[in-house]
Amino acid sequence: RPGTAQDYEAGARGHKHDRLPCFGIGMGWFLFVLGFFLGAIPWYVGAFLLWCSRVDYREKPGYVACTIAAVLATIAVIIGATAGAHVY
Template identity: 65%
Template sequence: MRNRGHCYAIAEGRPVRESRLPCCGIGVGWFLFIVGFFLGAIPWYIGLLILLCGRIDYREKPGYIACTVAAILATVAILLGVTKGDDDWYDW
């Protein structure tokens, strides 16, 4: 077979090692997501604020997005729970 001019780059040197994630290696985002089930969704709102306002490592982004989705669902559940028994606003 003839070589048709394809060149492949070969990376030489030591492989780049990334630093270990905090909170036992799972990252702060997933830690806040798990703890949010035990502490009444407050950590999910903290994760949402960190995602919106902070600089985060790309490896931790899925955990913060999970916190955001959980915070939105918790807000909807709280709003539906608060307004479920209150039908007085229909009687205008």
């Protein structure tokens, strides 16, 4: 059975994967970068996709970055909205 071990190793090392979408960086990282320009909305989309769909393991770090950025953006908006309100 010549070639069996070589085919197995090529698949195990990740050389046989399809190319990621969005210029090869993956949808998660694309949404993360886009969130800086579009006011954090893409971060919420990325967080939603992480929690509500099955994602490729290669794209998961980008979606996790979107989720962390969305949480931090939400905290910043809450603090910014309530900073000037003096409720006695």
